[in-house]
Amino acid sequence: MRRNSRDYVITRRIDNLLLNFYEAYMFMGRFFREAFRGPLEFQELVKQCYQIGYRSLPLISLTGFITGMVFTKQSRPSLMEFGATSWLPSLVSIAIVRALAPLITSLISAGKVGSSIGAELGSMRVTEQIDAMEVSAVNPFKFLVVTRVLASTISIPILSFYCAFVGLMGSFLDVTLNEETNIVAFFEKAFEQITFLDIGSALFKAIAYGFTIGMVGCYKGYNATQGTQGVGKAANASVVLSMFLIFLEEVAIVQITNWMR
Amino acid sequence: MQQPTSHPIGTEKAISIRNLYKSFGELHVLRGVDLDVFKGENVVVLGRSGTGKSVLIKIIAGLLKPDQGTVQVLNQEVPSLSEKQLRELRLKIGFSFQNSALYDSMTVRENLEFPLVRNVKNLSRSEINRAVEEVLDSVGLSQTINQMPSELSGGQRKRIGIARTLIMNPEIMLYDEPTAGLDPITCMEINELINEVRERYHTSSIIITHDLTCAKATGDRLAMLFDGQFIREGTFEEVFETDEERIKSFYDYNFVE
Ligand SMILES: Nc1ncnc2c1ncn2[C@@H]1O[C@H](COP(=O)(O)OP(=O)(O)O)[C@@H](O)[C@H]1O
Ligand SMILES: [Mg+2]
Numbered sequence: 001m002r003r004n005s006r007d008y009v010i011t012r013r014i015d016n017l018l019l020n021f022y023e024a025y026m027f028m029g030r031f032f033r034e035a036f037r038g039p040l041e042f043q044e045l046v047k048q049c050y051q052i053g054y055r056s057l058p059l060i061s062l063t064g065f066i067t068g069m070v071f072t073k074q075s076r077p078s079l080m081e082f083g084a085t086s087w088l089p090s091l092v093s094i095a096i097v098r099a100l101a102p103l104i105t106s107l108i109s110a111g112k113v114g115s116s117i118g119a120e121l122g123s124m125r126v127t128e129q130i131d132a133m134e135v136s137a138v139n140p141f142k143f144l145v146v147t148r149v150l151a152s153t154i155s156i157p158i159l160s161f162y163c164a165f166v167g168l169m170g171s172f173l174d175v176t177l178n179e180e181t182n183i184v185a186f187f188e189k190a191f192e193q194i195t196f197l198d199i200g201s202a203l204f205k206a207i208a209y210g211f212t213i214g215m216v217g218c219y220k221g222y223n224a225t226q227g228t229q230g231v232g233k234a235a236n237a238s239v240v241l242s243m244f245l246i247f248l249e250e251v252a253i254v255q256i257t258n259w260m261r
Numbered sequence: 262m263q264q265p266t267s268h269p270i271g272t273e274k275a276i277s278i279r280n281l282y283k284s285f286g287e288l289h290v291l292r293g294v295d296l297d298v299f300k301g302e303n304v305v306v307l308g309r310s311g312t313g314k315s316v317l318i319k320i321i322a323g324l325l326k327p328d329q330g331t332v333q334v335l336n337q338e339v340p341s342l343s344e345k346q347l348r349e350l351r352l353k354i355g356f357s358f359q360n361s362a363l364y365d366s367m368t369v370r371e372n373l374e375f376p377l378v379r380n381v382k383n384l385s386r387s388e389i390n391r392a393v394e395e396v397l398d399s400v401g402l403s404q405t406i407n408q409m410p411s412e413l414s415g416g417q418r419k420r421i422g423i424a425r426t427l428i429m430n431p432e433i434m435l436y437d438e439p440t441a442g443l444d445p446i447t448c449m450e451i452n453e454l455i456n457e458v459r460e461r462y463h464t465s466s467i468i469i470t471h472d473l474t475c476a477k478a479t480g481d482r483l484a485m486l487f488d489g490q491f492i493r494e495g496t497f498e499e500v501f502e503t504d505e506e507r508i509k510s511f512y513d514y515n516f517v518e
Contacts, residue, residue: 136351137379
C-alpha cells in the first residue's frame with residue numbers, strides 16, 4: 001500500500017517521526033490521566049518494584065563496586081603527582097554521586113529493565129493478552145503501563161543511591177589497602193564536598209531516567225505489531241531509545257545544575 | 262456426528278449489524294456486512310483466512326472501530342458508546358481468542374479471577390474460590406487450577422480461555438477459531454463444550470471457523486464471508502447444496518471427517 005509522495009506533509013520519514021512524537025506524547029498524557037484516576041493496582045506495583053528493583057541488585061552491586069574501585073585506582077597517580085592522595089575520597093565521591101551512579105544505574109537498567117518491559121508487553125500485545133484484558137472490562141493500561149512506569153520511577157532512584165553507596169565501598173577498599181584510613185574518616189572526607197544540590201540533582205536525574213525507561217519500554221511494547229518479530233523489535237527499540245533519551249536528559253540536567261551552582 | 266441440541270432460539274436480536282465497512286489503509290476488509298444473531302442462537306461465520314472474520318468480531322467487542330455502518334449489541338450501538346458504557350457492555354460479552362490469550366505470568370486460578378475481582382466489588386475469598394471452581398468444573402479442568410498456562414496443552418488452554426469468560430456469566434460468546442490447530446478428538450470436545458456453554462449459560466454466539474466439522478456440530482445457522490461480504494447464509498445443508506464454484510471449493514478444501 002505505497003502512498004504517493006504527494007500524500008506526505010513533508011517527507012515520509014519526517015512525517016512518521018512527527019507522528020511518532022505525537023503518539024508518544026499522547027501515551028504519556030494518558031499515563032498521567034490514568035495514574036491519578038481510580039484505584040491503583042497495588043499488588044502489581046509491588047510485584048514490578050520487586051522485578052525491576054530487587055532483581056537488579058546483583059548486577060548493580062557488581063558494577064557499582066568495580067566502578068568505585070577502578071575509578072579510585074585510576075585517579076591515584078594524577079593526585080600523587082601533586083601529593084594530594086588524601087583528596088581521593090572527595091574526588092571519587094563527587095564523581096560517583098554527581099555523575100556516575102545515576103548514569104551507570106540507568107544505563108544498566110535501560111538494558112535490563114527496558115528490554116524486559118518492552119518484550120513482555122510486546123508479547124502480550126501480539127498474543128492478544130492486552131485485547132483479552134480489554135474485552136474482560138479491565139483497563140490494561142492501568143494494570144500494565146501505570147504500574148510499570150511507577151515501579152521504574154520509584155526503583156531506579158533507590159538503585160542509584162545504592163549504586164553510589166556500593167561504589168564508595170569499592171573505593172574505600174582500595175584506599176584502605178593503599179593509604180591509611182578507616183571507614184569513618186573515609187566517609188567524612190567523602191561527604192565533605194557533597195552539597196545538597198548534588199544529592200538533589202542526582203535524585204532528580206534518577207527519577208527522570210527511571211520514568212524514561214519505564215515509559216519507553218511500555219510505549220514500545222504496548223504498541224508492538226507484526227507478530228513475534230515485533231516483540232524483538234519492541235525490546236530492542238526500548239533499549240536504544242531510552243539510552244538516547246537518557247543522554248539528552250543528562251546533558252540538559254547537568255547544564256541546569258551548573259547554572260544553579 | 263453430534264448435532265446441536267434442540268434449543269429455543271428467540272426472536273429478539275442479540276447482535277444486529279448493518280452495512281458495515283472497515284478498511285486498513287488501502288486494504289478494504291469488510292465491505293457492506295449485514296448479520297443478525299438471535300438470542301440463544303449459534304451462528305457460524307465461515308471464510309478463508311484473511312477475509313476479516315476476526316476483524317468482524319473485534320468490531321462487535323469494541324476493540325476496533327468501524328468506518329461505516331451500525332453495530333448493535335444487546336440493543337446498544339457499540340461504536341458510539343462511552344468508555345464506561347462499553348465497559349458495562351463488555352461484561353456481557355465473552356471473547357475466546359484464537360490462541361487463547363491466557364495471561365502467561367499468572368496461574369490458571371489467577372487467570373480466572375482476574376476479570377472477576379476487578380469487576381465485582383466486595384467478593385469474599387470463598388465466593389471467588391467458589392466461582393473459580395465452578396467454571397473450571399464446567400470446562401472439565403479442575404485439576405489444572407494451580408498450573409501455569411505454559412504447562413497446558415492447546416485444547417486445555419482453549420478451555421481455560423473459555424472458562425475465563427464464563428466466570429462473568431456472559432450473554433454473548435464470540436469464539437475466534439476455537440478448533441484451529443487442535444487434533445480431531447480435541448476438536449470434537451471443544452465443539453461439545455460450545456454447545457454445553459449455550460445450554461448452561463443461555464448464550465448467543467458467533468463461532469468463527471473454517472473447520473466444517475465444527476461448523477456442522479455447533480452452528481444453527483452458517484454465514485459465508487467472501488471478499489468482504491456475506492455471500493451465503495443458512496443451515497449447513499442450505500449453504501453447501503450448491504454448484505457455485507467458490508463455495509464448492511471451500512467445502513472440498515475444508516471438510517475432513
Ligand atoms: N489492526 C490491523 N491493522 C492493519 N491490518 C489489519 C489489522 N487487523 C487485521 N488486519 C488485516 O485485515 C485482514 C483481515 O484480518 P483478519 O480479520 O484477522 O482475518 P481472518 O478472517 O483470518 O480472521 C488481514 O489482511 C489483516 O492483515
Ligand atoms: Mg482470524
